[in-house]
Amino acid sequence: MAAAQSVEREIAAIVGDEHVGLQELTSAQLEINGVTPATVVAPASAQEAAAVVRVAAERNLVVAPAGGFTKQDIGGVPERIDILLRTHRLNTVEAYDPGDLTVSVNAGMTFAEMQSKLAEHQQWLPYDAPKLSQATVGGLLATAAAGPLKHAFGGLRDFCIGVQFVTAEGKVAKGGGRVVKNVAGYDLMKLIIGSYGSLAIITQANFKVFPKPRQTQTFICNFGSLAETIQFRERIFKSPLTPICLEIISPHAPEYLNDPQPAQDPDHYVPSQPLRPTANVWQMALRAAGSDNVLARYRRDLGAAVARELHGAEEDQFWRWVSHFEYNVLAKHRNAMVMYTHLTIQGVAPAIHGLEKAAPDYNFIPAVLGRAATGNLVIAFIPLSVDPPSAMQYANCVSGFRALLPPGASAEVAHCPKEAKLHFDVWGTTPTDVAVMQAVKRAADPKNIFNRGRFIV
Numbered sequence: 416m417a418a419a420q421s422v423e424r425e426i427a428a429i430v431g432d433e434h435v436g437l438q439e440l441t442s443a444q445l446e447i448n449g450v451t452p453a454t455v456v457a458p459a460s461a462q463e464a465a466a467v468v469r470v471a472a473e474r475n476l477v478v479a480p481a482g483g484f485t486k487q488d489i490g491g492v493p494e495r496i497d498i499l500l501r502t503h504r505l506n507t508v509e510a511y512d513p514g515d516l517t518v519s520v521n522a523g524m525t526f527a528e529m530q531s532k533l534a535e536h537q538q539w540l541p542y543d544a545p546k547l548s549q550a551t552v553g554g555l556l557a558t559a560a561a562g563p564l565k566h567a568f569g570g571l572r573d574f575c576i577g578v579q580f581v582t583a584e585g586k587v588a589k590g591g592g593r594v595v596k597n598v599a600g601y602d603l604m605k606l607i608i609g610s611y612g613s614l615a616i617i618t619q620a621n622f623k624v625f626p627k628p629r630q631t632q633t634f635i636c637n638f639g640s641l642a643e644t645i646q647f648r649e650r651i652f653k654s655p656l657t658p659i660c661l662e663i664i665s666p667h668a669p670e671y672l673n674d675p676q677p678a679q680d681p682d683h684y685v686p687s688q689p690l691r692p693t694a695n696v697w698q699m700a701l702r703a704a705g706s707d708n709v710l711a712r713y714r715r716d717l718g719a720a721v722a723r724e725l726h727g728a729e730e731d732q733f734w735r736w737v738s739h740f741e742y743n744v745l746a747k748h749r750n751a752m753v754m755y756t757h758l759t760i761q762g763v764a765p766a767i768h769g770l771e772k773a774a775p776d777y778n779f780i781p782a783v784l785g786r787a788a789t790g791n792l793v794i795a796f797i798p799l800s801v802d803p804p805s806a807m808q809y810a811n812c813v814s815g816f817r818a819l820l821p822p823g824a825s826a827e828v829a830h831c832p833k834e835a836k837l838h839f840d841v842w843g844t845t846p847t848d849v850a851v852m853q854a855v856k857r858a859a860d861p862k863n864i865f866n867r868g869r870f871i872v
């Protein structure tokens with residue numbers, strides 16, 4: 416207790432008394448997989464964050480970086496959290512040059528806030544992960560999260576051109592720069608993006624930005640089977656059409672594409688459709704951007720496959736629901752499990768077949784939605800029975816599903832009850848390059864102070 420107080424005093428001397436402690440949050444809100452942080456700190460600059468990390472390094476304390484708390488479920492259960500380092504005070508635009516199509520923002524800024532600054536110049540980052548009014552730029556980079564626009568534009572890694580970060584030694588360092596053509600030095604950004612706060616604390620990021628399309632239209636196409644949906648995808652690939660999103664939606668998924676009204680009792684809610692729906696409708700949602708002529712071309716080429724067209728507010732709402740799919744599932748079913756897949760394009764159909772086979776074997780209803788052409792699927796396992804499944808049922812379902820994935824594919828568990836997490840590896844098959852990943856972690860963070868227990872080592 417005395418040691419904790421002396422740490423708090425030391426970090427209060429860096430950031431000010433009022434920025435150490437719970438701030439406006441409760442300890443339950445700050446819990447990560449059931450682990451409550453001993454101390455919470457909110458630095459106002461990279462230099463303050465670095466000084467806090469130096470205190471942690473000297474005393475071998477574990478530091479967990481935190482942005483908007485939208486993806487803290489992902490990862491192993493933390494061994495302990497001595498210092499939760501919140502980034503919400505690092506929330507300003509550092510530089511924005513619309514003529515040069517570049518922006519530099521501090522890592523605690525919410526993505527929505529950055530996007531609204533860019534919109535003043537009819538520009539955007541074509542990126543649509545969920546909860547963007549809460550999720551911070553740093554957190555999104557750390558998780559390499561992405562949504563349906565990844566189909567055409569790639570992930571954040573593809574438009575991040577520079578990062579500033581705090582190392583495990585408590586130094587402020589930089590990778591990349593503020594100009595698009597920057598090839599000097601090691602590409603440290605690629606290492607840090609997607610490393611789940613295990614290598615460094617991201618404090619600032621620079622992006623190339625894009626002109627925002629003036630007009631988009633979404634075509635929802637219906638099919639009687641997964642095979643027909645995949646055939647349609649192949650037809651699109653071979654055509655001159657270049658949609659900005661191409662999303663596959665399985666028969667149970669539309670249940671969760673609406674406002675997330677939690678059911679009265681989330682554990683007992685059962686989707687309105689039976690396990691084997693009679694109307695076995697598979698959907699492909701295709702979003703197009705362009706002039707009236709371009710959109711007319713889509714309408715003509717897609718022909719009879721189109722069941723519905725969406726534009727304006729209705730279209731925006733639809734894509735928000737797509738991005739929030741997993742959260743809508745979880746709002747209705749506290750005990751649902753959500754997995755993310757990493758597949759080749761050819762792996763999409765076999766993985767969905769595997770899901771449809773594995774989920775009912777373990778009393779789950781399968782619902783899948785995701786990028787039909789990048790292999791990033793969001794898979795929901797909805798508990799079928801009134802009794803919540805046992806922890807072992809989750810573990811068996813995860814290994815049963817993973818065993819049915821095509822070679823080279825993997826699936827990580829993004830959300831499931833924390834009791835179940837203790838029975839399997841959330842990350843899945845050990846990647847062949849895990850030794851390299853572990854060596855990088857040891858080199859970057861030899862004392863393992865960042866996010867201990869949540870990543871690789």
Ligand SMILES: Cc1cc2nc3c(=O)[nH]c(=O)nc-3n(C[C@H](O)[C@H](O)[C@H](O)COP(=O)(O)OP(=O)(O)OC[C@H]3O[C@@H](n4cnc5c(N)ncnc54)[C@H](O)[C@@H]3O)c2cc1C
Pocket residue numbers: 490558559561569570572573605608609610611757791825826827842843844845846869870871
């Ligand atoms: C088998 C496996 C095991 C994992 N184990 C862990 C773990 O132990 N701990 C943990 O925290 N996370 C783990 N992860 C999660 C993984 O680190 C993140 O999900 C990942 O960083 C997010 O990026 P992505 O693979 O979804 O990349 P994508 O979103 O598919 O890709 C994003 C961008 O990054 C590029 N990219 C992706 N991977 C690479 C690469 N290796 N080299 C160069 N460019 C790349 C892509 O080309 C794309 O531009 C694991 C993932 C897999 C597949």
